[in-house]
Amino acid sequence: MKRFIFFVVAFVVTLNSFAQNAEQEIRKVFAEYFECLETKNFSKVVEYVSDECSKEEYVKKLESAFNDPEAELEAADFKILEIGKIEKIKNKYYSVVAFSFWSKVKLIDDEIEFTDEKIVEMMLPALKEHFGTNDIKYNKETDFFEIKSIQKVIVVSKNNLTDWKLIVVEDKAALEKILPKKILKKSEELLIKVPKN
16 A cells, blocks of 8 residues: 555656646747747747748748838737646647737837827727737837737647647637647636736
């Protein structure tokens, strides 16, 4: 009996150790991924993206957003809010990660003077509706609109809880083709639990 209890305890300790190491790996991957986004190093960003995604399409999307001639865009202050329970399904490990960040947008229009408070007051509701958040403010010193976003992404590892990759697909129908239903459900549940402030 003592031997059985010893093995059970050792098994639980080993599982907890694997989970903690996996979480550390996920945090490391996200720190590097966030740094690439902040420094606009899009060619390196794809190193953190899963092969199940179109890496070329993702880079084009990022370049289009960050190189828009009508807006100057920055992303900063990335923070992991929650790392979901790691699940093993068909020899792959999955987790859902919720994170927040600030987008900083300066609109470029020769015909509009954004230092005019009336223009800013008109723009804020439109931006709140577009981005789906009330966490938007205008910084008079920098002329940037600052938008707090909360998002989630699914990560996958194919080799024993290391080498985590992000699944950066926004289209739900496309996600349903590449992800197990259990993980999609966990993704929806995790975002609900994340605080909005």
